[in-house]
Amino acid sequence: MTNTLFINGKECSYTNEPNLLEVIRNNGFNVPTFCYRPDLTQYGACRMCVVEIEGRGIQSSCTMPPEPGLKIHTNTEKTRRIRKIVLELLLANHDRECTTCDKSGKCELQQYAQEYGIKDIRFAKKKPQEYLPIDNSNPSIVRDPNKCILCGACVRACSEFQGHSVLGFANRGSKTVVQPMAGKALGSVDCVFCGQCQAVCPTGALTIKTDIDRAWDLINDKEKKTAVQMAPSVRVALGEEFGLNPGENVIGKLNAALRQLGFDLVFDTNFSADLTIMEEASEFIGRVTKGENLPLFTSCCPAWVRYLETQHPDMLNHLSTCKSPQGMLSPIIKELVPKYYEGYTKENLYVVSIMPCTAKKAEAVRGQLFDSNGRAQTDVVLTTQEIARMIKSAGINLATINPQENDSPFGQYTGAGTIFGASGGVAEAAVRTAYEFITHEELKTLDFKPLRGVDKDHRTKEAEIDIKGTKVKVRVVSTLREAEKSIREIKEGKADFHLLEVMACPGGCINGGGQPRSCDDSKIKEERAKGLYKEDSELPYRKSHQNPDIVKLYEEFLEQPNSHKAHELLHTTYSNMFENSYRDLK
Numbered sequence: 001m002t003n004t005l006f007i008n009g010k011e012c013s014y015t016n017e018p019n020l021l022e023v024i025r026n027n028g029f030n031v032p033t034f035c036y037r038p039d040l041t042q043y044g045a046c047r048m049c050v051v052e053i054e055g056r057g058i059q060s061s062c063t064m065p066p067e068p069g070l071k072i073h074t075n076t077e078k079t080r081r082i083r084k085i086v087l088e089l090l091l092a093n094h095d096r097e098c099t100t101c102d103k104s105g106k107c108e109l110q111q112y113a114q115e116y117g118i119k120d121i122r123f124a125k126k127k128p129q130e131y132l133p134i135d136n137s138n139p140s141i142v143r144d145p146n147k148c149i150l151c152g153a154c155v156r157a158c159s160e161f162q163g164h165s166v167l168g169f170a171n172r173g174s175k176t177v178v179q180p181m182a183g184k185a186l187g188s189v190d191c192v193f194c195g196q197c198q199a200v201c202p203t204g205a206l207t208i209k210t211d212i213d214r215a216w217d218l219i220n221d222k223e224k225k226t227a228v229q230m231a232p233s234v235r236v237a238l239g240e241e242f243g244l245n246p247g248e249n250v251i252g253k254l255n256a257a258l259r260q261l262g263f264d265l266v267f268d269t270n271f272s273a274d275l276t277i278m279e280e281a282s283e284f285i286g287r288v289t290k291g292e293n294l295p296l297f298t299s300c301c302p303a304w305v306r307y308l309e310t311q312h313p314d315m316l317n318h319l320s321t322c323k324s325p326q327g328m329l330s331p332i333i334k335e336l337v338p339k340y341y342e343g344y345t346k347e348n349l350y351v352v353s354i355m356p357c358t359a360k361k362a363e364a365v366r367g368q369l370f371d372s373n374g375r376a377q378t379d380v381v382l383t384t385q386e387i388a389r390m391i392k393s394a395g396i397n398l399a400t401i402n403p404q405e406n407d408s409p410f411g412q413y414t415g416a417g418t419i420f421g422a423s424g425g426v427a428e429a430a431v432r433t434a435y436e437f438i439t440h441e442e443l444k445t446l447d448f449k450p451l452r453g454v455d456k457d458h459r460t461k462e463a464e465i466d467i468k469g470t471k472v473k474v475r476v477v478s479t480l481r482e483a484e485k486s487i488r489e490i491k492e493g494k495a496d497f498h499l500l501e502v503m504a505c506p507g508g509c510i511n512g513g514g515q516p517r518s519c520d521d522s523k524i525k526e527e528r529a530k531g532l533y534k535e536d537s538e539l540p541y542r543k544s545h546q547n548p549d550i551v552k553l554y555e556e557f558l559e560q561p562n563s564h565k566a567h568e569l570l571h572t573t574y575s576n577m578f579e580n581s582y583r584d585l586k
Contacts, residue, residue, distance in 0.1 A: 003066070006072065008075070013027075020062075031050075034108060035153055038519075038522050039519065042063050045151055087113055087116055094109065102204055109203050144205055145177055148203070156200075161196050162192060162196070164191075194303040194358065194504045194505055195358030199519055208513070209358075218352065225348050226352060227263070229269045229272070229351065230258075232418050233420075233510045236249055247530050249531050252405070256402060266406045266407050267410040268406050268410070269326060270325075274416060274417040274550050275332070275544075275550060276300065280426075282437065284296050288472070295498050318490075324363065326353050326378060326381075352378075355383060356384050358514050416429035416536070416544045418535045422509070425508065436545065438467050446543070452529075454525045455526065459477060459506065460477050510525055
């Protein structure tokens, strides 16, 4: 049902928006806010989104539901005065070393201070002895409490997305802080490294632990050779940092930019996504045949792996032993590139991966993913945000650069590998291959629509596939809060599904903690997913086992899926003492 109200004198319509803020935005107006995020519960803490309503005075637009006939004013003298006071109070308590802050240029506090012309702060500045230490203990995220504005977005993201509540409020009044339980370091608690806390943080209080300098050191060292790989969802999000539309596929442009940066070889993680399906589909068939350790849990998401290891170690036998696509491609590159390219050895070859995910940084330093010589298989992990900064700093305009192909033999991929980046993509890709492995017949319908969708209403999806009379039920969840519900079903003996795909980030990797900011607009995730499914539909091969380079890899080196050689390079183990399994690469 459509109703109307008035915004700044204009009659505006609304339907099912949960609050006035959404109505205002949907009708082409805007008000500032720090604490409001569409995918999180309404909180009303920052008071920046106040509006003036005739007959009702000043109201918080993010917590007030719309009503027919309301006369709303978003930019009155009173609302501007309130917002400026809020900004001054926040800035008085804030570490204002903006030029050296990781969020400089993208900080909402900085943005609004400029927009509202805040030049002088009337309130006393925090004293140097009152500043708290920066927490650099986490392998993926840096926490600077001196830049926190207590908006609570990170607390809600951790609780509502992951059901985990690693972060919370402590103390009262002016002593209030956001911190891990009991004031522990962020590296000493059960953080899963998903990065959703920093993705919703409006300031530099939570940021990605950067590895840009380490990447430049590798590139500039003439004694070292560098190979780079990039994940599926990077290609449909990176362009946003250069003014392109969400979902626009920039893989060719990224290939060219990486070569200009100085990387010696450019490969694609989509290739190893196909490789993952070969191994995981075969593992799934084996478990179904034996009736053991079902349902099979996908293992592509390192935040999900971490969650199981710390919260449900008794369920680790359900987890696929397959490494993630990043974890598979790195050892393959180091093992085989010296056979294809002159001048490359295992000793001088280094692998850099570009991921949408902050948890991939933690994955790279898992003890299980170091080789027998104690060296990491993936040497540096950069997020989408970090590679964008490197490209910009090198003076490269991604929007205008001419696209290039990636290198072989680890560059060719199928549509199945591409859709790994969206929630449901791994399960859909696995079904495409498992069906043909079992039946030896061609699967005609490749689009499993019930497994698609990345919005709030699609965080749990199910599909049943008939494989020659055998009914196989697949469940897909995104966010660990939803995963926990499935775990409870299994433990209570109520689960009727055979395969469980889990992605910790809402919507999957397209919304990873290392991607360009998308928390203010839920439609961005949908556009990124559309970009992946579009590429899937246009590629000549759409099933992982059709990839000619994958076929060649097994014929010449790996023999067959789940062979002894495949297990040496492509599979891993897990531990319920995960806090002791990190290593320091610095």
